[in-house]
Amino acid sequence: VKEKSLSLEAILAATTAYVDRHGLESLTMRALATEMGVYPTAIYWYVGSKSRLTSLAAGQLVGDLRLARAEDETWQDWLVSTAQAMRAAIHRHPNFATVIGSQISADISSSTPFVEALLGVLYSAGFDDDEVVDVYNVFVGAVFGWVSIELSNEPPSVGGDEHWQQNFKDHVDSLSAVKYPNITRTIPHLANRAFMVRWESGKTNPLESSFVALVSTIVAGLEARLAAHHS
Amino acid sequence: VKEKSLSLEAILAATTAYVDRHGLESLTMRALATEMGVYPTAIYWYVGSKSRLTSLAAGQLVGDLRLARAEDETWQDWLVSTAQAMRAAIHRHPNFATVIGSQISADISSSTPFVEALLGVLYSAGFDDDEVVDVYNVFVGAVFGWVSIELSNEPPSVGGDEHWQQNFKDHVDSLSAVKYPNITRTIPHLANRAFMVRWESGKTNPLESSFVALVSTIVAGLEARLAAHHS
DNA sequence: ACCTGAACACCGTTCAAGT
DNA sequence: ACCTGAACACCGTTCAAGT
Numbered sequence: 225v226k227e228k229s230l231s232l233e234a235i236l237a238a239t240t241a242y243v244d245r246h247g248l249e250s251l252t253m254r255a256l257a258t259e260m261g262v263y264p265t266a267i268y269w270y271v272g273s274k275s276r277l278t279s280l281a282a283g284q285l286v287g288d289l290r291l292a293r294a295e296d297e298t299w300q301d302w303l304v305s306t307a308q309a310m311r312a313a314i315h316r317h318p319n320f321a322t323v324i325g326s327q328i329s330a331d332i333s334s335s336t337p338f339v340e341a342l343l344g345v346l347y348s349a350g351f352d353d354d355e356v357v358d359v360y361n362v363f364v365g366a367v368f369g370w371v372s373i374e375l376s377n378e379p380p381s382v383g384g385d386e387h388w389q390q391n392f393k394d395h396v397d398s399l400s401a402v403k404y405p406n407i408t409r410t411i412p413h414l415a416n417r418a419f420m421v422r423w424e425s426g427k428t429n430p431l432e433s434s435f436v437a438l439v440s441t442i443v444a445g446l447e448a449r450l451a452a453h454h455s
Numbered sequence: 456v457k458e459k460s461l462s463l464e465a466i467l468a469a470t471t472a473y474v475d476r477h478g479l480e481s482l483t484m485r486a487l488a489t490e491m492g493v494y495p496t497a498i499y500w501y502v503g504s505k506s507r508l509t510s511l512a513a514g515q516l517v518g519d520l521r522l523a524r525a526e527d528e529t530w531q532d533w534l535v536s537t538a539q540a541m542r543a544a545i546h547r548h549p550n551f552a553t554v555i556g557s558q559i560s561a562d563i564s565s566s567t568p569f570v571e572a573l574l575g576v577l578y579s580a581g582f583d584d585d586e587v588v589d590v591y592n593v594f595v596g597a598v599f600g601w602v603s604i605e606l607s608n609e610p611p612s613v614g615g616d617e618h619w620q621q622n623f624k625d626h627v628d629s630l631s632a633v634k635y636p637n638i639t640r641t642i643p644h645l646a647n648r649a650f651m652v653r654w655e656s657g658k659t660n661p662l663e664s665s666f667v668a669l670v671s672t673i674v675a676g677l678e679a680r681l682a683a684h685h686s
Numbered sequence: 687a688c689c690t691g692a693a694c695a696c697c698g699t700t701c702a703a704g705t
Numbered sequence: 706a707c708c709t710g711a712a713c714a715c716c717g718t719t720c721a722a723g724t
Contacts, residue, residue: 353644449671
């Protein structure tokens, strides 16, 4: 009687470790296989394809979310702490950020408790059946989408140009004050702290305060939406 | 005197057309080259690498944004119409959605007018230097991030399983009403209309009403933030 | 059921070499 | 400067075949 040398869990764990260490783009069926001391085709028996492998591994991250008990706080506080937990979960494995987007549509089995809890909180907040889905999508899409953009990679630098960060910085600094008054006015706060005007990924340069602003803005917006419905 | 047979613009246009037609994952330097009647290495001379090619092509989409004149409407209306324009631009080339995330950090040259206009509107709304960057990030990240998740691909189906959509649907329908009361209660509105509970991408199944809710929620949240500051 | 082993049909990219 | 042409070092995946 032979021992099984592989399992889906072991494969996904090895995948996560590999991607955390070397990045998603250098993940290779062959590299993963040799790291696990097995033939590439053995992995295929469990996951079927490379895209399914990354999808399953990314799905675990969402499934690993620890949720606060909804009864212990207001719906506003619950949304805030849950958003923080969602962001923290992705930040723990930032190289999966690009896959999170695709994963969001799938694998409800691991995310069912999350969906159930979120819907419960939204119902308790006062949203009715007609609007709860839109509000759910607002929250889930804004948080996951925002964080996946926060963690997106730097653009590929032109061949061999290792000073592109400095060049970018210089370019931003040199923008015409008469043509772009608002940008030049905001530069001290803007440089490397705003989407499209940063040269470091959120992996090394997190946008913490902006995320806090995102969540509080959405919560305040939802409060306003509830108030409008009541009047 | 020989004619140049290639140009960066022609290459990017061909790339966009190819990705629109065949999807991002089947874009190949070799396939693009043969389609342009040229050797793959000729393209390298212009773009340097494949990742830079897709990054440049995706950058054009953001650069192509048509912006309303800020003087013609309230800041609230401008944010709403601009958000719609941002979404429309990505929906025109949905197969680039995954690249948008990476692109957001880069190529300010093509997006400078957008950044300038957005900052101007936020200043005119009453935000000051200390908070305008956070608010900018809230808006840009929420809209681009949300739409890129809306358009994310379906999860890779298990090998040869062509009924996974039906299976998914059945799985959702069969969730225990006692364990998941909120999900089962919401199923009629939830099925295929909510993140993590849908089996079609936004490419074929857009989430229009949820996006409207997102934008109005953020605008309302920003109004509340302004009011809090004034008090 | 689970894995080995070999092979197929590709890839992105580099590097001369031509004009 | 711009492109050809060949070659390098890989890929994901399929398909027998073993146990």
